Amino acid sequence: MTNRNFQRPALRHRRRHLVKQLFSSWPWVIWLSAAVAVLLLLPGGLHRIRFHGVAERTYEYVSPIEDGRLKTLLVGMGEAVHAGQLLGELDNVALATELLMDQASLMKTSDKVHAIRCDVENLKLDEAKTAAELQALESRWTRTQDLLSKNLLLEQDAEDLRPQIEATRKVLGHYPDLIAQLEKRLAAAQSHVEQFNSEELKQLQAAQCRLEANTAGVVAEVLHQPGDVVETGDPILRISNVSTSRIIAFVPEERRGDIMEGEKCRVIASASREVHMGTVQTVTADIRKLPVFTGFGDQILRGRRIVIQLDEGDELVPGERVVVVPDISIMEQWMGKR
Known part of the structure; x- marks a missing residue:
């Protein structure tokens, strides 16, 4: 032991020791697997470029063009209406x-x-x-x-x-x-x-006393009841669209160059995971603070709005949240070949 030329022989790593070490680090494997699974299960998947949006909601407010007392109301909350349908009548003295x-x-x-x-x-x-x-x-x-x-x-x-x-x-x-x-x-x-x-x-008197729907939809809100005195322009009903083919998405300020007008993109529904194809119609020019759902909660961020028109025949439920990704491969997104 006092010999200075003595060298300790190298320790041998037996295979059973390696397997034992691997099993001892299993929490890290589980966490990594869970992270990969979360990425795969997100609506955008492994896409690096993705934007959050919502299916467009449009409303029609049914209002009288003359002051009068609401005589009858023929529809209620949640009822479907078609264009030209009589919704109610006014008693205009x-x-x-x-x-x-x-x-x-x-x-x-x-x-x-x-x-x-x-x-x-x-x-x-x-x-x-x-x-x-x-x-x-x-x-x-x-x-x-x-x-x-x-x-x-x-x-x-x-x-x-x-x-x-x-x-x-x-x-x-x-x-x-x-x-x-x-x-x-x-x-x-x-x-x-x-x-x-x-x-x-x-x-003319009959036309001014009639309340008719200009578009098809569903009665989303009833603002007045029969017997109420309604002034000119005061909304009586609010009608919401049943389906839409337009998507309103948010582009952060620093990501403006990731998507352009006329570019094809994929729209992934957050709930059903259905994939729809669409085209970017417009990108707003001004940058402002806008409310946006980022996938983890509602936030106020600076950026632009983009409008996406789905291909013919594709429709979504108004208000449904979606994820928009450009129609390019994941490799091109991550390798920066855009």
């Missing part, structure tokens, strides 16, 4: 009053038309009478001139007819203008009567 006023105005205008027509006929009759009087005066003037030439009549008596003839001619000359003015007023009144259509007013 103001429109009914307006219709009555319009009808009274029509009657007044009709009476005015009859009065003007009578005035025109009376003027034409007076014109004919004045023309006959003028003709009679001119005949008397001719006979007076014959008698005056034969010295059978005084000249003073003959001259008395001249002012009457001149005055009658002036009066007769004013009749055409008066008749033309009355006929113009008559035409305007008749045009006003022709433009008024009580049936159209009734249809």
